[in-house]
Amino acid sequence: MERLPWLRRGFAPVLCVLLVLLAQVADSYTQYIVNLALIYVVIGVGLNFLLGYAGQFAFAHAALMGIGAYTTALLTSRLYWSFWLCLPLSGVVAAALGALGALPAMRMKRVYLALVTLAFAQLVVWVLVNWNVVTLGTDGVDVPAPMLFGWRVKGDTSVFYVVLPCTALMYWLAKRILESRIGRAFVTIRENEIVARCNGINVARTKTVVFALSAFYAGIGGSLYALTLGFIVPDAFGLSQLVLHFSIVVLGGLLSLSGAAIGAVVLTALPELLRDLQALQEIIYGLVLMVVILVMPQGIAGLLKRWGVLPREVLARNWRALARETP
Amino acid sequence: MNLVTLLVAGLANGSLYALVALGLVLIYKTHDLVNFAHGEILMAGGFIGFTAYQTMHLPYPVAFLLAIALGGLLGAVIELVAFRRVADQHHITLAMVTVGLSVFMKGIARVPFGTDIYTFPPAFSADRITLGSAVIAPQHLLTIGIAALLTLLLFLFFRYTTLGKQMRATQQNITGARLVGINTGRVFSSTWSLAAALGAGAGVLAAPLSLLYPDMGTNFLLKGFAAAVLGGFESVPGAIIGGFLVGIIEMLFGGYVSTAFQQVSAFFIIIVILFIRPNGLFGRRAVARV
Numbered sequence: 001m002e003r004l005p006w007l008r009r010g011f012a013p014v015l016c017v018l019l020v021l022l023a024q025v026a027d028s029y030t031q032y033i034v035n036l037a038l039i040y041v042v043i044g045v046g047l048n049f050l051l052g053y054a055g056q057f058a059f060a061h062a063a064l065m066g067i068g069a070y071t072t073a074l075l076t077s078r079l080y081w082s083f084w085l086c087l088p089l090s091g092v093v094a095a096a097l098g099a100l101g102a103l104p105a106m107r108m109k110r111v112y113l114a115l116v117t118l119a120f121a122q123l124v125v126w127v128l129v130n131w132n133v134v135t136l137g138t139d140g141v142d143v144p145a146p147m148l149f150g151w152r153v154k155g156d157t158s159v160f161y162v163v164l165p166c167t168a169l170m171y172w173l174a175k176r177i178l179e180s181r182i183g184r185a186f187v188t189i190r191e192n193e194i195v196a197r198c199n200g201i202n203v204a205r206t207k208t209v210v211f212a213l214s215a216f217y218a219g220i221g222g223s224l225y226a227l228t229l230g231f232i233v234p235d236a237f238g239l240s241q242l243v244l245h246f247s248i249v250v251l252g253g254l255l256s257l258s259g260a261a262i263g264a265v266v267l268t269a270l271p272e273l274l275r276d277l278q279a280l281q282e283i284i285y286g287l288v289l290m291v292v293i294l295v296m297p298q299g300i301a302g303l304l305k306r307w308g309v310l311p312r313e314v315l316a317r318n319w320r321a322l323a324r325e326t327p
Numbered sequence: 328m329n330l331v332t333l334l335v336a337g338l339a340n341g342s343l344y345a346l347v348a349l350g351l352v353l354i355y356k357t358h359d360l361v362n363f364a365h366g367e368i369l370m371a372g373g374f375i376g377f378t379a380y381q382t383m384h385l386p387y388p389v390a391f392l393l394a395i396a397l398g399g400l401l402g403a404v405i406e407l408v409a410f411r412r413v414a415d416q417h418h419i420t421l422a423m424v425t426v427g428l429s430v431f432m433k434g435i436a437r438v439p440f441g442t443d444i445y446t447f448p449p450a451f452s453a454d455r456i457t458l459g460s461a462v463i464a465p466q467h468l469l470t471i472g473i474a475a476l477l478t479l480l481l482f483l484f485f486r487y488t489t490l491g492k493q494m495r496a497t498q499q500n501i502t503g504a505r506l507v508g509i510n511t512g513r514v515f516s517s518t519w520s521l522a523a524a525l526g527a528g529a530g531v532l533a534a535p536l537s538l539l540y541p542d543m544g545t546n547f548l549l550k551g552f553a554a555a556v557l558g559g560f561e562s563v564p565g566a567i568i569g570g571f572l573v574g575i576i577e578m579l580f581g582g583y584v585s586t587a588f589q590q591v592s593a594f595f596i597i598i599v600i601l602f603i604r605p606n607g608l609f610g611r612r613a614v615a616r617v
Binding site: 120282286294 | 355361409412413416417418419420423424426427428429430431432433434435437438442545549552553555556560587588590591594595597598601602605606607
């Protein structure tokens with residue numbers, strides 16, 4: 001059933017080369033959109049671990065992205081730490097806080113977990129707004145351009161050469177993790193925790209790992225976001241950011257790495273095309289979201305898999321049957 | 328601030344949260360779905376009421392009933408168009424359809440009403456009532472009264488009418504309900520219209536207390552969601568008590584601790600409560616079958 005195998009083989013390197021070529025000719029604005037899309041690939045992949053693969057209905061992703069962005073922004077602008085140290089550190093800080101999300105996830109299911117994580121997210125934004133002394137509140141923080149071997153990373157094209165390798169690395173890492181034992185453990189937990197336990201999976205540890213991993217991606221994404229924008233405010237990490245993250249994962253396809261990437265590109269480009277008309281932008285965004293989900297409930301990636309353009313992912317088999325059984 | 332003043336204001340806000348929570352719980356119980364567009368249904372109700380009362384100069388009760396009726400119709404249409412065909416999909420997928428709907432409705436509302444903020448005058452221009460040292464706004468009392476009335480009607484509806492009993496049966500066991508000949512499709516659309524009517528009614532009541540603008544629904548959705556979860560998400564009395572609790576907690580924090588903390592205080596309390604009782608105050612422990 002697998003058609004177009006040539007398209008698939010070496011697809012990712014070809015895409016990277018194409019993006020590099022595009023960077024040679026693109027104007028600053030286009031480049032900025034490309035950078036954003038790449039960052040949202042990282043964010044989307046991170047959320048898909050939690051939402052798609054492990055089936056945890058958690059709402060803190062935007063706040064964790066904010067924590068990553070603020071870690072980078074504050075440490076580089078106020079303590080003059082190197083960006084290259086802050087980038088991984090942002091991921092680690094977000095992961096540490098994100099792992100806390102595993103605590104309620106041990107005891108609560110679905111809506112309760114959703115609310116606790118949502119409440120946590122609201123509290124984070126509230127702290128960012130009100131802890132003026134440290135975060136500068138609603139005034140926002142400027143992010144200084146980092147130095148790399150005496151070369152100043154300034155301007156959208158330079159930023160692109162930082163973001164692209166990071167995204168590629170994170171994507172490759174995600175692929176490796178999902179193919180490993182721990183990736184299968186995520187899916188088993190989503191399907192049935194008792195079955196997972198019977199198969200020798202440490203549910204508590206696996207949940208902690210998936211929450212931390214997902215938050216790590218959010219933190220790295222947030223750090224790159226701070227670099228790309230150069231200026232961040234707390235409101236950027238509120239509910240609309242969260243809606244965007246969820247849309248990316250669901251529109252692209254839950255349970256699909258390439259789906260998160262497709263969703264990120266579509267949903268970054270779409271609002272930019274209509275940026276001058278807020279009402280129209282919302283109407284089209286909402287319609288696209290509804291229609292795509294109603295017509296292809298497994299997202300764009302699900303459709304492409306059915307057509308044989310994308311490879312089937314072993315972990316995603318029997319999705320419909322699974323959807324009915326998951327409590 | 329005076330304690331009684333705060334409590335009355337808290338109860339008024341809380342009864343709005345309770346109405347929103349009731350709508351969320353009703354849909355959750357029949358459809359197993361969190362309706363993230365409920366805040367926008369509330370917003371739609373507010374604007375329908377505003378148009379009828381301010382622009383068309385209809386009397387307040389007529390405007391209120393019109394908002395409820397059109398809200399109910401809206402709910403039925405949403406169910407029929409968007410959810411009938413995909414009801415057996417994964418709950419995250421269904422939730423995303425409601426998120427799309429929420430963004431869509433905000434966009435629609437911005438076409439005639441723009442980005443302006445509208446004020447909705449209170450139902451009657453009576454003076455503030457002073458009771459000892461407490462000051463009570465009549466609009467607060469009206470809100471509490473109407474919310475209580477709607478809740479009572481809802482209770483009677485579920486208890487004594489055939490449709491209400493059919494709805495409860497469908498909530499308990501959908502296959503069983505179908506087996507005994509209940510038209511579950513009709514139950515789905517009635518549930519949606521009932522929930523949406525409650526939301527639209529809450530919108531008309533909420534508009535004078537908050538302000539009227541296309542994004543007004545988000546705050547009410549969050550608080551209503553909090554109230555519903557606090558009450559256990561499957562319990563109708565739980566949703567109402569949860570709503571009152573959220574409203575009162577908020578007001579007390581705002582009055583005695585810090586106004587900056589008011590917006591998030593309810594969430595803070597809820598995190599604590601859910602760690603102690605993971606299924607909400609009135610929720611039953613979920614039993615998982617292998």
